[in-house]
Amino acid sequence: MTAVADPIATLEMINRSAAFNRWAGFELIAAEPGKISLRMPWKAEVGQYSGFLHAGLIGAMIDTACGFAAAGLVGRVMASHFSVNCLSPAVGSAFVAEARVVRAGRRQIFTSAELFALQDDGQRKLVATGETILMVAEAPAAETGLPARP
Template identity: 35%
Template sequence: MTGIPSADFAGRIARSFERQAAMRLIGAELTRVSHGTVEIELPFDDKLTQQHGFLHAGVISAALDTACGYAAYSVIDADASILTIEFKVNLMSPGRGERFLFRGEVTKPGSNIIVADGRGYAISDGPAKLIASMTGTMMVVRGREDIAE
């Protein structure tokens, strides 16, 4: 990891996550923040399922995007922010579990563009099951009044 995090990157991420109405709506919790890695957990809720009772792909994608975005946010300067500019999600197994874990990790830090990879896991009895992967590209944003911490 070559990015140097700001002194309070974990606090910045926690404050930003609290402002994410979409994550609040789905019941997501920020559970781990470290340099280059962020984890978000989500309990199963029938309201977040598709017609077969599996966690909806849109919910999975949103949680993976958020985890990857905050992983990128952890390696940038304090006066900058992050916006996702592209991502691809592979759905590997039905989203069936009691809880879900979404981990984002910076793959390639950069001063303008950061690439992060994410993994989504279903958690029940037994080992966690990989249900989705994501690769995302994030743009570092500086000097915009409408985009701040």
């Protein structure tokens, strides 16, 4: 397991470099090794037919927040499994996913997250929870000098 020298700068760089995260409007609002808060504003493109946040975006926020929590602690990771529990319709002016590392082993990192809908009156409503199992990922061949895998 590799410690991350500057987890906040690393996570901000990763977030800016991901086209999907830029499209969705994901914003890092708090970070420390093993813990993260990620915000996304509401926009019509992320809604489903009833006007709620689409479950795909709920999953994306939970997956991304869990991945960032793990990456801030151990470096490059990839999800091997994640699950999402939708607790109530996700309606709000913005959404915040808060994730933390539950346990970091040499090969697997277990994380959990909660997703909150922010209301216009400043209240937060818990709308989903999730858990992710991530694997420590190898650096790409360009970074290691080794040939790429077929």
